[in-house]
Amino acid sequence: MMNSQPNTIEELMQRANDMAGVTLGDVAMEHNTPVPANLKRDKGWIGQLIEMELGATAGSKPQQDFLHLGVELKTIPIDHNGRPIETTYVTVAPLTNIQGLTWEQSVVCHKLSQVLWIPVEGDRSIPVGERRIGSPVLWRPNANEAHALQQDWEEIMELITMGKVDKVTARHGEVLQLRPKAANSKALTESIAEDGTVKLSNPRGFYLKINFTHQILTNAFN
DNA sequence: GAATGATCATTC
DNA sequence: GAATGATCATTC
DSSP: OOOOOOOHHHHHHHHHHHHHBBBHHHHHHHTOOOOOSSSSTTHHHOOOOOHHTTTTTOOOOOSHHHHHTEEEEEEEETTTTBBBSOEEEEEEOOOOOOTTTTTGGSSHHHTTTTEEEEEOOOTTTTTTTBBBBBBOOEEOHHHHHHHHHHHHHHHHHHHHHTGGGGGOTTTSSSSSSEEESSSSSOOEEEOOOSSSSSEEEEEEEEOOOOOHHHHHHHHOOO
């Protein structure tokens, strides 16, 4: 069961605000969806449940969840202090055909231009169905945040362009990092070699670091 | 394999 | 306890 697409940001925010304080179990019941005992084999379950509730366009397209509203949806697990428990996946990193690609043209920039954050209790000691949804945060990066993101993105993409993708670790970047994003460490995709030819590497994704998303949530509630 | 949704689990 | 590298389910 899927709610209809919201027509305006106001409508989207009203739905998001209506979820605040509600448990995942309550939302799941509305959608006749069984609640998993844990997320080991259902890592995307919460995200997909919230998509149903808010009427996000289901699909695997590399674009914002609410394209007509210019909004990307992200659920984010938080601990009892409101600090994010996990980094936030943004998108797959392009490893080929990237000559001339600018920050402004990048999928990272587009997806992060406006994000609706839905905090959800993520402590593993709380049964999934009893975890409560928090107050939503509609965020647009301010000048400092946009600059930090662009800096990291440009530094990482430069290394990829130079054929050094396999030398980039999660330690690169202040707010944005590159990490594996694949079924497992054996998965391969084309990338650029140091001599400019094509080679194979483990697919990577861009992730937002915890300190960055924590600041976003903190700024919104203070 | 590639894209979505992410969290798990081992290592620091 | 936090962060990095590894992994899971699903769709096409």
